Amino acid sequence: MVILIITKKLVKGGIMYRIFKDNDLSKNNIQSNKKVKLKKSLKENRKLFEDILRNDDTIIFREFEMNNLNVKCMIILVDGMVNSETINENVIKPIMSKEINKNIPENKIVDELLDKVLTIDEIKRTSDMDVIIGSLLYGNTILILDGIDEAMLLSTKGWSVRAISEPSSERIVKGPRDGFSESLIVNLSLIRRRISNANLKFKHKEIGTKTKTQISISYIEGLANEKILTELENRIDKIDIDGILSSNYIQELITDSPFSPFETIGYTERPDVVAGRLLEGRFAIIVDGTPVVLTLPFIFMEYFQSNQDYYNHYIFASINRILRYLAFILSTSTPAIFVALITFHQEMIPTPLLLSITAAREGVPFPTIIEAIGMMVVFELLREGGIRLPEPVGATVSIVGALVLGQAAVEAKFVSAPIVIVVALTGISSFLIYPMKGAIIVIRIIFLLLSGFLGLYGYIFGIIGLFIHLMSMRAFGIPYMLNLTSLKGQEVKDTVIRAPWWYMKDRPNLIADKDPVRKSDASGKDSK
Amino acid sequence: MNKKIKIIILVFIIFINSVFITGCWNYREIEQMAIVSGLAIDKKGDKYEITVEVINPESGQGLKMNPNMYTAEGNTIFDAVRNMITTVGKKLYWSHAKVIVVSENVAKEGVLSVLDFITRDGETRSNIWLLVSKEKTAKEVLRGKSEVDESLAFHIEDMLNIEQSISKYHGVELWNFINDLSNEGIAPTLPIVRKFKTYEEIVPKVFGTAVFKKDKMVGSLTGQETKKMLMIKDQLKGGLIVVRNIGEEGINVSLEVLKSKTKVKSEVIDHDIVMNIQVKMDVEIGEIAGDEDFISKKGREKLKKEAEGFIKKDIEYVIKKVQREYQSDIFGFGSIIQREMPDLWKKIKQDWTEIFSNLETKVSVEVNIKGSALTSKPIKIGD
Known part of the structure; x- marks a missing residue:
């Protein structure tokens, strides 16, 4: 078998092939598990469990007897995944201490336990081994009685969870401070607390043939477009991967x-943002084990929207929004325009500026475009280094970056000062729209190369290409550039500017076309 | 798939085209150019001698321009420009050239042969300033030392840009000169530049106007005359009018021009063409060099009358001078007639030079005194 795999690897070239093979094997495993049912004998059952969960020392088996009935019980749990206190107080203690009617027939004991003894909120009964194992590994406790081929799955999940705290990647000044954590259930509760509506739906699914990660698709029924839901579920069902460790998978x-370097699915760590997007008829995908929640469909203008826009005064929010658009233009175009002007269109530079740039470039060995690309690489190195490094070392990066690579390089005439200014401006601007970081770097490099070879003509070609690309994109059927080209008040109200709340009458069209009216006209007039 | 290939081919074609349809467009690093700031044109025998001021900027504490002068000769201007490479070592870059100084000799022989290259070339701008040098050669003007501007070409440009507060010269850009040259019924003018020695510096000084007939210089106007010429052409934007020797004590009063509007109309009276020139001016008293009261209503009336008479006299003098001495229609009277009476113009077009020199003019001036700056009374001398 091994030889076969290796030879095939040589032929087809692939780790990919091996993973594929592995997946197949695991699928076979699951299928063979499914056939296994619980036995009647406790001993046989224990052996069954020990067999499946062999070499796993975190599994705890605990056998005990009922108070007055001579029936053996066993609970199985995973150490660290359960809340021991619940098990002791609500499972073991009542079973061992409470008297049960002795005349009860054997097949009614389980009912009796459920009805009168166990003080656990959520209990499932099954004899399917596959479900039992899955449930056990998810933090539930399995209770089995001798002589009964049915297990009780007791909800005793109690692993330690990170406290709810403000997400460091999305800090805001004025607004709620809670953020998602790694636990799916906690995350769902954070959303539910904001939208107390029976129409808020959570559809659970399990992805990952090996990790069996729980995900939940959330939306508001009656607002969300059902076509998108069908499409979304289709796509999720088609996912075939061994594990999902983060929502980005x-x-x-x-x-x-x-x-495309542009994303059609957004992400956030803030429940208020998710709630806001759900109210616009969008969908959220919450993935267990990650605080990053996906929202979709995500369109271009959402890159420029920030949750604090909606919590601040609309004039201030609009100014910030315009700044973000400006930052997008600056961070993608500054190096390109600079290089085009310096190397092709010197007549377009005002004379004093031309003179000072010429003076600064005197003696610099590299062509402007090489200089620009080099400094951009240096900037990205510093950025990536600054994120990766442990916090105490982080300061070193900025010192090295600012002093050595900035000042010293200019003084030694390795690079000219204007290019440092251009790259710094570019870098700072790109931080204003951090979610688009990847796309911005790609566009910037393409624009730069184009204008390095063709001057402003190249730059204009770049812009045309970018717009063709953006205009042709769809996010789950929604045009990616939706509303950015519109001139109607209700359509531009939340694009380049953030209109006051009393003006926001409609939800975004196409996305929430089932119930487009956010607030009626009358209430709008009142609040004016 | 087919569609994709089509799109790829289309994009390819667009890119290929961009290489061929771009006009003046070239890759060139900025520090490999010799940035020309000013040009002086002389004639040496049959050959043209051009002198350029090239800026070699140098950074440090502040920006140093280090202007250098280079001279080259050639049979034509273009020839001389190309010959320049042998001395400069770099190709000259003309897009930031600000001024062209033409020597009086060249101007008197005709500037057309000089200007053709400058208008034809792709790099030179059409808003470059043109001047005539009153010194022996044009290059002298650019050779000097100024504390204000390192580059004398930029110095001249600055001077021409603040024309409206002095109005004793009138800057003419290349396109303007060529417009006036090719239009009927108007003759071009250029400002005159001289060399001026101060205590430590030798700086160019722009003052007065060179009068052209066709493309040849025929004479010049002084600074004061230039101001009156601007008044007639309705191009006066500011400056002072000094009214001399008025009142009982014969003192001087400076009036600052706030607004000036001139209407020139032509009419035919008894088969003679008469130009009606109406000047309307808002002024402010800027200086009273004495203690006579020109602020009170009576005083003001007097000042107004004196000023009006003074300006009228000057304007009439300037018109007469140009008519008699130069016979060149720098005021554009011909184009006014052409506009107002096109039929008549067609008849007199041939003899316009002669008609112009005998043209009758009627000048009326109205001066409105709008204020007196910060003080309302002259300084009183106590005992």
């Missing part, structure tokens, strides 16, 4: 235009 597996 799903994002990349189900996104439209997978080769």
Whole structure:
């Protein structure tokens, strides 16, 4: 078998092939598990469990007897995944201490336990071994009685969870401070607390042939577009992967235009943002084990929207929004325009500026475009280094970056000062729209190369290309550039500017076309 | 798939085209250019001698321009420009050239042969300033030392840009000169530049106007005359009018021009063409060099009358001078007639030079005194 795999690897070239093979094997395993049912004898059952969960020392088996009935019980649990206190107080203690009617027939004992003894809120009964194992590994406790081929799955999940805290990647000044954590259930509760509505739906699914990660698709029925829901569920059902460790796995597996640097699925760590997007008729995908929640469909203008826009005064929010658009233009175009002007269109530079740039470039050995690309690489190095390094070392990066690579390089005439200014401006601007970081770097480099070879003509070609690309994109059927080209008040109200709340009458069209009216006209007039 | 290939081919075609349809467009690093700031044109025998001021900027504490002068000769201007490479070592870059100084000799022989290259070339701008040098050669003007600007070409440009507060010269850009040259019924003018020695510096000084007939210089106007010429052409934007020797004590009063509007109309009276020139001016008293009261209503009336008479006299003098001495229609009277009476113009077009020199003019001036700056009374001398 091994030889076969290796030879095939040589032929087809692939770790990919091996993973595929592994997946197949695990699928076979699952199928063979499914056939296994619980036996009547406790001993046989224990052996069954020990067999499946061999070499796993975190599994705890505990056998005990009922108070007055001579029936052996066994609980199975995973150490660290359960709340011991609940098990002791609500499972073991009542069973061992409470008297049970002796005349009860054997097949009614389970009912009796459920009705009168166990003080656990959620209990499932099954004899399917596959379900039992899955449930056990998810933090439930399995209770088995001798002579009964049915297990009780007691909800005793109690692993330690990170406290709810403000997400460091999305800090805001004015607004709620809670953020998602790694636990799916906690995350769902955070959303539910904001939208107390029976129409808020959570559809659970399990992805990952090995990890069996729980995910939940959330939406508001009656607002969300059902076509998108069908499409979304289709795409999620088609996912075939061994494990999902972060929501980005799903994002990349189900996104439209997978080769585009632009994303059609957004993400956030803030429940208020998710609630806001749900209210616009969008969908959220919450993935267990990650605080990053996906929202979709995600369109271009959402890159420029920030949750604090909606919590601040609308004039201030609009100014910030315009700044973000400006930052997008600056961070993608500054190096390109600079290089085009310096190397092709010197007549367009005002004379004093031309003179000072010439003076600064005197003696610099490299062509401007090489200089620009080099400094951009240096900037990205510093950025990536600053994120990766442990916090105490982080300060070193900024010192090295600012002093050595900035000042010293200019003084030694390795690079000219204007290019440092251009790259710094570019870098700072790109931080204003951090979610788009990847796309911005790609566009910037393409624009730079184009204008390095063709001057402003190249730059204009770049812009045309970018717009063709953006305009042709769809996010789950929604045009990616939705509303950015519109001139109607209700459509631009939340794009380049953030209109006051009393003006926001409609939900975004196409996305929430089932119930487009956010607030009636009358209430709008009142609040004016 | 087919569609994709089509799109790829289309994009390819667009890119290929961009290489061929771009006009003046070239890759060139900025520090490999010799940035020309000013040009002086002389004639040496049959050959043209051009002198350029090239800026070699140098950074440090502040920006140093280090202007250098290079001279080259050639049979034509273009020839001379190309010959320049042998001395400069770099190709000259003309897009930031600000001024062209033409020597009086060249101007008197005709500037057309000089200007053709400058208008034809792709790099030179059409808003470059043109000047005539009153010194022996044009290059002298650019050779000097100024504390204000390192580059004398930029110095001249600055001077021409603040024309409206002095109005004793009138800057003319290349396109303007060529417009006036090719239009009927108007003759071009250029400002005159001289060399001026101060205590430590030798700086160019722009003052007065060179009068052209066709493309040849025929004479010049002084600074004061230039101001009156601007008044007639309705191009006066500011400056002072000094009314001399008025009142009982014969003192001087400076009036600052706030607004000036001139209407020139032509009419035919008894088969003679008469130009009606109406000047309307808002002024402010800027200086009273004495203690006579020109602020009170009576004083003001007097000042107004004196000023009006003074300006009228000057304007009439300037018109007469240009008519008699130069016979060149720098005021554009011909184009006014052409506009107002096109039929008549067609008849007199041939003899316009002669008609112009005998043209009758009627000048009326109205001066409105709008204020007196910060003080309302002259300084009183106590005992």
